[in-house]
Amino acid sequence: xxxxxxKQTMKERILETADKLFYLQGIRAIGVDTIAxxxxxxxxxxxxxxxSKDALIEAYLQRRFVQxxxxxxxxxxxxxxxxxSLERRFSAKDFRGxxxxxxxxxxxxxxxxxxxxxIAIAFKESRRLWFRDLLRRLGVADAEGLATQLTxxxxxxxxxxxxxxxxxxARAAKEAARVLLANAGVKVGSPAPAGKKRAx
Amino acid sequence: xxxxxxKQTMKERILETADKLFYLQGIRAIGVDTIAxxxxxxxxxxxxxxxSKDALIEAYLQRRFVQxxxxxxxxxxxxxxxxxSLERRFSAKDFRGxxxxxxxxxxxxxxxxxxxxxIAIAFKESRRLWFRDLLRRLGVADAEGLATQLTxxxxxxxxxxxxxxxxxxARAAKEAARVLLANAGVKVGSPAPAGKKRAx
DNA sequence: TTTTGGTTACACAGACCTGTGTACTTAGGC
DNA sequence: GCCTAAGTACACAGGTCTGTGTAACCAAAA
Numbered sequence: 001x002x003x004x005x006x007k008q009t010m011k012e013r014i015l016e017t018a019d020k021l022f023y024l025q026g027i028r029a030i031g032v033d034t035i036a037x038x039x040x041x042x043x044x045x046x047x048x049x050x051x052s053k054d055a056l057i058e059a060y061l062q063r064r065f066v067q068x069x070x071x072x073x074x075x076x077x078x079x080x081x082x083x084x085s086l087e088r089r090f091s092a093k094d095f096r097g098x099x100x101x102x103x104x105x106x107x108x109x110x111x112x113x114x115x116x117x118x119i120a121i122a123f124k125e126s127r128r129l130w131f132r133d134l135l136r137r138l139g140v141a142d143a144e145g146l147a148t149q150l151t152x153x154x155x156x157x158x159x160x161x162x163x164x165x166x167x168x169x170a171r172a173a174k175e176a177a178r179v180l181l182a183n184a185g186v187k188v189g190s191p192a193p194a195g196k197k198r199a200x
Numbered sequence: 201x202x203x204x205x206x207k208q209t210m211k212e213r214i215l216e217t218a219d220k221l222f223y224l225q226g227i228r229a230i231g232v233d234t235i236a237x238x239x240x241x242x243x244x245x246x247x248x249x250x251x252s253k254d255a256l257i258e259a260y261l262q263r264r265f266v267q268x269x270x271x272x273x274x275x276x277x278x279x280x281x282x283x284x285s286l287e288r289r290f291s292a293k294d295f296r297g298x299x300x301x302x303x304x305x306x307x308x309x310x311x312x313x314x315x316x317x318x319i320a321i322a323f324k325e326s327r328r329l330w331f332r333d334l335l336r337r338l339g340v341a342d343a344e345g346l347a348t349q350l351t352x353x354x355x356x357x358x359x360x361x362x363x364x365x366x367x368x369x370a371r372a373a374k375e376a377a378r379v380l381l382a383n384a385g386v387k388v389g390s391p392a393p394a395g396k397k398r399a400x
Numbered sequence: 401t402t403t404t405g406g407t408t409a410c411a412c413a414g415a416c417c418t419g420t421g422t423a424c425t426t427a428g429g430c
Numbered sequence: 431g432c433c434t435a436a437g438t439a440c441a442c443a444g445g446t447c448t449g450t451g452t453a454a455c456c457a458a459a460a
Contacts, residue, residue, distance in 0.1 A: 010436085025309045028228050031417060042438050043419085053418065097305060101359050105297060105305040108362075109225045120363045149353075149376040152369065156356025159301050162308075163320045169352065176349040176380060183379045210406085231447055242408050243449085253448065 011049045013039055015059055022060050023099050027106050032056070054115070057103070061119045064099045068130055075134035076181060076188050079150065080174060086154065087170035090161045097162035098155065100124070127151055140184045153177055211249045213239055215259055222260050223299050227306050232256070254315070257303070261319045264299045268330055275334035276381060276388050279350065280374060286354065287370035290361045297362035298355065300324070327351055340384045353377055 008016075017039050021030045032053055036043045050056040071078050089095050096102070100120035107116055132147035140146055157173040160166070181188050208216075217239050221230045232253055236243045250256040271278050289295050296302070300320035307316055332347035340346055357373040360366070381388050 026306065028306070029309060032419085033417080042440090044421095044439085045437055047419070048436080051419095096308065098359070101363060102305040104363050105302040106226065106228070108296065109229060117363065124360065124363055145372065145375065148369070148372045152356030152360060152373050152376065153352055154356070155359040156352030156354070159298070159355040159359050160324065160352060163301060163304050163317065163324055169348070172345065172348045173352050175345065176352065176376070179380055179383045180376060183383065232449085233447080242410090244409085244451095245407055247449070248406080 014046055014049055015063055018056055018060050024096055058115055065123050075137045076186050079134055083170050083174035087167050090167035090170050098158050138186050146184050149180055214246055214249055215263055218256055218260050224296055258315055265323050275337045276386050279334055283370050283374035287367050290367035290370050298358050338386050346384050349380055
């Protein structure tokens with residue numbers, strides 16, 4: 001009643017399934033047979049839509065490259081909300097780190113033409129620029145530098161959560177971000193609940 | 201003249217070579233044949249020293265698990281020197297990220313008994329405790345929390361450098377660490393040279 | 401000299417991988 | 431009814447991987 005019949009194209013079905021399996025299980029760990037079997041199509045069909053596994057991997061990474069939607073909230077709130085969003089994702093049981101970092105870790109040395117790595121770089125840079133522009137709107141002097149530092153907190157908490165599986169890493173990153181923002185002259189509310197840390 | 205004859209045991213030779221190849225090329229990308237060939241021994245000999253590739257991987261990770269040596273320098277300097285050391289490692293062309301994070305990214309889903317991941321967790325925690333104890337000596341109130349935040353900066357800069365190959369990530373992390381330390385009441389010198397950033 | 405322990409050369413099993421070739425089926429548009 | 435496009439079933443080539451089995455070799459110790 002709500003949505004029109006999906007009419008999802010075959011290519012999109014393949015990509016969606018490849019995304020799930022590549023991300024959760026690892027790119028090298030998943031063969032094209034597995035992807036085809038999961039959808040219930042023949043391997044031949046998959047290869048009719050993607051000329052090689054590498055092409056599929058590239059499409060997978062491109063698909064993961066989504067820009068944050070513009071928001072009306074004040075910039076400082078947007079920045080801090082990033083870490084709340086991270087904490088939510090960390091708490092989901094299907095979180096397995098940053099797909100771009102994982103891809104570089106898995107495939108880096110044999111990605112000789114840097115196809116995958118360039119996508120990863122573009123993604124990291126786009127997030128840095130997103131931070132930077134928000135910081136500029138806040139009148140921060142060294143918006144470039146602070147933006148870089150914020151991305152370190154984001155990626156640091158992701159790496160730590162990947163290993164430790166502890167969503168509190170996102171909260172720790174948020175606290176640190178608050179300090180860095182305040183130090184740059186941004187007015188920012190204090191940590192929400194008055195309770196101690198180590199709630200979980 | 202200086203060193204006595206190495207008499208390096210065969211097991212150690214295997215481990216050393218496995219370390220180099222696993223780290224630089226990736227664990228899944230390197231087969232036991234490749235390791236044996238690199239040393240110039242037969243695959244049989246390798247399997248006489250390690251019952252399986254998994255055992256070799258585990259020994260590789262254990263070997264990477266080294267504690268920082270105790271130092272006489274003041275705690276704050278030790279903490280900041282961590283990032284200088286990182287910057288040096290980033291600048292070496294054979295730096296390929298954190299071996300523990302990479303191992304979890306590569307092998308996480310099939311490491312069902314968590315052998316590899318537990319080593320990674322132990323390593324991350326040991327570094328966090330190292331930070332924490334230094335912070336306690338500095339009289340920092342929330343040494344636990346700040347130590348966690350510092351590990352985020354370390355791992356964040358490692359992940360960013362892995363992707364971007366930009367040693368400046370270590371300097372950015374150091375700047376952020378300085379702000380966090382100052383905010384916790386630690387007296388800390390200002391950034392060394394008076395120049396602007398973006399030196400490279 | 402004989403024994404012993406580590407090593408070598410080499411084949412092989414069994415599994416998995418990417419990618420292709422081919423002939424068959426099925427559904428829609430004309 | 432007929433044609434086309436998409437998908438299917440299935441085999442297979444050629445490569446990789448882990449791990450084992452076996453017989454020969456070699457050096458040092460007894």
